[in-house]
Amino acid sequence: MSLFRLRAALAVAVLLLASGCASLGPAQRAAGAQVAIDARATAIDCNAADACAQASPLRELDARAFAESTPSAPRHYVRILDEGPDALVARLAMIRSARRSIDLQTYIFDEDDAGWLVLRELQAAAARGVRVRLLLDQLSALEKVETVAALASVHARLELRIYNPVLDRVRLSTPMYAVASACCWRQLNRRMHSKLLLVDDAIAVTGGRNYQDDYYDWGEGYNFRDRDLLVAGPVAREMGANFAAFWASPRSVPAERLGDVARYLRAQGAPRLQPPAYRRPERVAALAALADDPVQVRERLVAPAQAVAGVAFIADGPAKHRDDAPAAQVDPASDALRTLIADARGEVLLQTPYLVLSKPAQRLFRSLHKQPAPPRVRISTNSLASTDAFIAYAISYKYKRRYLRDFGFEIHEFKPFPADAPIALDATGLDLDAAEAETAVPSRRPSLRERRLAKRGLREAPDSESARRSPFSSGGMPVRLKRAGMRLGLHAKSLVVDERVGVVGTHNFDPRGDTLNTESAVVVDDPAFARALAGSIRRDMAPGNAWTIGRRDPSPILPGIEFTLARISERMPIFDLWPVKYATSYQFVPGPGCEVPPSPFDKDFRRCHQPVGDFPEVDLGLKWLGVRVFTAFGSGLSPIL
Structure with a gap:
């Protein structure tokens, strides 16, 4: 071992010991796990064969699907869940209707109102005899070791496993991230981004949503579309x-066998799963009642469902994270999605929150654009004002010229305050005035910036709850805006090809999804479904909901030289210092001859649009410098963003 590596190893060891995270021995770990096992309740509240499952209209869908299916012609029913309350009602109704099994797999599980509501439902299902398996990725799992220890101890029918834990812990403090980065960077980066709620191997929900308030329109200042x-x-x-396959993987570790959880169990015993102190109990009760109302469930979920024939599930497995994984198991989900796009003839609609493309994706779109009659490629993604991933946006901003000129992308960036978006605050009982009042701090003297905003009739928007995530989650802190309000950020991941095939899943179409994260998606080969999904994506692209990216007006002085310098600077692997970018944001202005927004490549685009600047709605301040820094020096981060 070299002297440098020896010193690095010693430094890591010192940090591990200083932080109290040295691994437990096998006997100590087993003793801690046994505390949880011994504490688990074994009594079953119901002796019925169906585990006293709720007779939900939702289960009519899987009953019909299996009754109408044959081995050679399977039949399915699908329902696009655009609105957060509907997505949460569906989950509750499914859990309550479970007769045999519930499998839940997710990346983020927070200890907020939405998270605790689902945890309580899972606990109740286990108590009536349903087998419940909960699989969480380590980096964005539950907040407290005590909560994990309580869940691991609550009932014999409920099992909790943590995927790919680093440093033998369920929770990593900020200093521990630094330690993990130093000693275990490769393992730390390999995350389970797959999301699934499956009941009785018959009905499921998958897509972009995690278990956190801001995925269900319950965030106080920021919510995800x-x-x-x-x-x-x-x-x-x-x-x-x-x-x-994930559950059986050696990377999926029973929670009670992790060092920090076992240590807690040995020292404190098995804690009780305490009743949650809901931040808005009336809202929780109202939504929980909706899931019990057969009329509401039928109207919201069953009636709009579509009967479809061609359905496929494409998914990575845990083998993707093996160092010796066969090529076919490295990124099957990414391969399948690229194959679908490569077959496009007329149009590709792609929706992703983070427009940072992997090298294979770049090669694919470049080759499509070079075809004699290339398909139209329309992208729905975040603006800087709406995104929760500032660094990812900065990298995408760097490559706008490539996206427009080399790939032919028509890019529509989501607004933070869209005019028409599927958010239903009234359905959850959220009081915006009360929410804003909660964020006020009357005892603190307003800052200089807040006083200046007040003079302009503006107020600071509340910070996003998503800031509580780990440094390796896709989210972070949204930037400051010029005005206050309930801000939305795009998080949907969907694809429509030729209004023939529609895809809803977890893949951001980014480098992480190709090589580091496990991903999954449902592919529906059905024109009616594809048209419905396309309509949902186009709604997010509408002028009231998104700005369109177009070429900036060329400089009146030596425009050719300016373009050449900008292109050379962009191609530099690190030092992209040219300050003027190829493209900027535009707002559609309807009028005579401009009834419908033209394409950014149409001759009438500028006549029907007005430029609104590179970062509309953003109160940049020092963030402008941050964007420029990451544009200039951050391209090397693209593979892990």
Whole structure:
């Protein structure tokens, strides 16, 4: 071992010991785990064969799907879940209707109102005899070791496993991230981004949503515009097989066997799972009642469901994270998505929150654009004002010229205050005035910036709850805006090809999804479904909801030289210092001859649009410098963003 490596190893060891995270021995770990096992309740509240499952109209969908299916012609029912309350009602109704099993797999599980509501439902299902398996990625799992220890001890029918834990812990403090980065960077980066709720191997929900308030319109200052897909039918068995592979993986560790949890159990005993102190109990109760109302469930979820034939589940497995994984198991989800796009003839609609493309994706879109009659490629993504991932946006901003000129992208960036978006605050009982009042701090003297905003009739928007995530989650802190309000950020991941095939899943179409994260998606080969999904994406692209990216007016002085310098600077691997970028944001202005927004490549684009600057709605301040820094020096981060 070299002297440098020896010193690095010693430094890591000192940090580990200083932070009290040295691994437990096998006997100590087993003793801690036994505390949880001994504390688990074994009594079952129900002796009925169906575990006293609620007779939900939602289960009519999987009953019909299996009844209408044959081995050669499977039948499915699907429902696009655009609105957050509907997505949460669907989850509650599914859990309450479970007769045999519930499998839940996710990246983020927070200890807020939405998270605790689902945890309580899972606990109740286990108590009536349903087998419940909960699989969480380590980096964005539950907040407290005590909560994890309580869940691991609550009932014999409820099992909790943590995927790919680093440093033998369920929770990593900020200093521990630094330690993990130094000693275990490769393992730390390999995350389970797959998301699935599967009931009785018959009906499932998958898509972009995690378990956190701001995925269900319950965030106080920031919410995600997201999308899930409810799917019922034989494909659910394939989902079950994929979940089983993750569950059986050596990377999925029983929570009670992790060092910090076992240490807590040995020292404190098995804690009780305390009743949650909901931040807005009336809102929680109202939504929980909706899931009990058969009329509401039928109207919201069953009636709008579509009968479809061609459904496939494409998913990575845990083998993706093996160093010796066969090539076919490295990124099957990414391969399948690229194959779908490569077959496009007329149009590709792609929705992703983070427009940072992997090298294979770049090669694909470049080759499509070079075809004699290339398909139209329309992208729905975040603006700087709406994104929760400032660094990812900075990298995408660097490559706008490439996206427009080399790939032919028509890019529509989501507004933070869209005029027409599927958010239903009234359905959850959220009082915006009360929410704003909660964020006020009357005892603190307003800052200079706040006083200046007040003079202009403006107020600071509340910070996003998503800031509580780990440094390796896709989110972060949204930038400051010029005005206050309930801000939305795009988080949906969807694809429509030729209004023939529609895809809803977890893949951001980014480098992490190709090589580091496990991903999954449902592919529906059905024109009616594809048109419905395309309509949902186009709604997010509408002028009231998004700005369009177009070429900046050329400089009147030596425009050719300016373009050449900008292109050379962009191609530099690190030092992209040219300050003027190729493209900027535009707002559609309807009028005579401009009834419909033209394409950015149409001759009438500038006549029907007005430029609104590179970062509309953003109160940049020092953030402008940050964007320029990451544009100039951050391209090397693209593979892990």
